[in-house]
Amino acid sequence: MSAPELTRREAAIFELFKQGLSDKQIGILAGVGAGTVSHHINNIRKKYKVRTRMELMIASRKEWVGLTKEEIKEISFANRPYVVDMVVALEAKLKEKNG
Numbered sequence: 001m002s003a004p005e006l007t008r009r010e011a012a013i014f015e016l017f018k019q020g021l022s023d024k025q026i027g028i029l030a031g032v033g034a035g036t037v038s039h040h041i042n043n044i045r046k047k048y049k050v051r052t053r054m055e056l057m058i059a060s061r062k063e064w065v066g067l068t069k070e071e072i073k074e075i076s077f078a079n080r081p082y083v084v085d086m087v088v089a090l091e092a093k094l095k096e097k098n099g
Contacts, residue, residue: 003060004047013040017053018060061090 006014009030016026023034023041030037045056071093 006044006047010040010044010047013037014044014060017041017044018057058090 013026013030016029021029023037026037027034041053041056045051045053048056048059050056050059
């Protein structure tokens with residue numbers, strides 16, 4: 001899947017989102033409210049054609065492609081709501097799989 005075209009604001013917010021920051025944290029850094037961040041994330045989610053934020057996080061990380069849906073689901077549920085922990089766990093699992 002190729003990355004969809006994002007506006008400059010969406011791209012900036014998406015970069016912060018991929019770091020595992022909350023809407024409030026992103027809003028502070030981007031100089032907008034948390035509601036505006038949520039709106040942009042929802043637009044990005046629709047452009048990526050995914051239903052949830054977790055799916056968006058996974059779709060945004062090309063290096064996770066080698067993981068099965070079951071592995072991703074297991075790790076993501078074990079680490080909710082700690083997105084940063086989930087990112088670390090997914091990267092460790094992929095590294096383990098690929099040696």
